[in-house]
Amino acid sequence: MAGGDFAGAKAAAKALAFHGSGHVLHSIFWANMKPGGGGEPTGELADAIKKTFGSFEAFKGLFLATTNAVEGSGWGLLLRCPETGMIGVLQAEKHENLAVWGKIPIFVCDVWEHAYYLKYQNKRPEWTQAFMDHLVNWDDVAKRYAAAKK
Numbered sequence: 628m629a630g631g632d633f634a635g636a637k638a639a640a641k642a643l644a645f646h647g648s649g650h651v652l653h654s655i656f657w658a659n660m661k662p663g664g665g666g667e668p669t670g671e672l673a674d675a676i677k678k679t680f681g682s683f684e685a686f687k688g689l690f691l692a693t694t695n696a697v698e699g700s701g702w703g704l705l706l707r708c709p710e711t712g713m714i715g716v717l718q719a720e721k722h723e724n725l726a727v728w729g730k731i732p733i734f735v736c737d738v739w740e741h742a743y744y745l746k747y748q749n750k751r752p753e754w755t756q757a758f759m760d761h762l763v764n765w766d767d768v769a770k771r772y773a774a775a776k777k
């Protein structure tokens with residue numbers, strides 16, 4: 628780009644959004660999991676989930692439905708909004724599409740096929756259910772929720 632040739636600027640920006648977002652989401656995803664995880668959150672995170680969604684079961688149902696319905700490759704996300712103090716469930720297509728500015732992801736589920744096809748073939752809902760029931764490290768999610776409140 629020296630000399631004012633910016634022909635690659637658009638491609639570079641798109642690549643940075645894709646790979647940068649993929650890196651961030653995977654970094655959260657690895658820490659969101661542990662062997663023998665699952666169960667339910669406790670403390671402030673549990674209170675926020677109950678206040679927002681009515682119950683943990685209602686949150687779980689919404690999170691799974693939202694995540695299972697991602698078109699193509701992407702993610703289910705639980706995020707906190709610093710502007711409003713609220714939490715909410717959203718999707719990401721690929722890694723960066725459907726992002727909403729300012730929302731901080733605290734809990735993410737990878738639904739690219741590479742995340743589940745070896746064990747679950749094309750049965751995405753079986754993967755997301757198993758993730759929720761047996762892998763979630765709620766202590767890590769609670770830590771991220773607390774950090775997102777600062």
Ligand SMILES: [Fe+2]
Binds near residue numbers: 737739
């Ligand atoms: Fe992935």
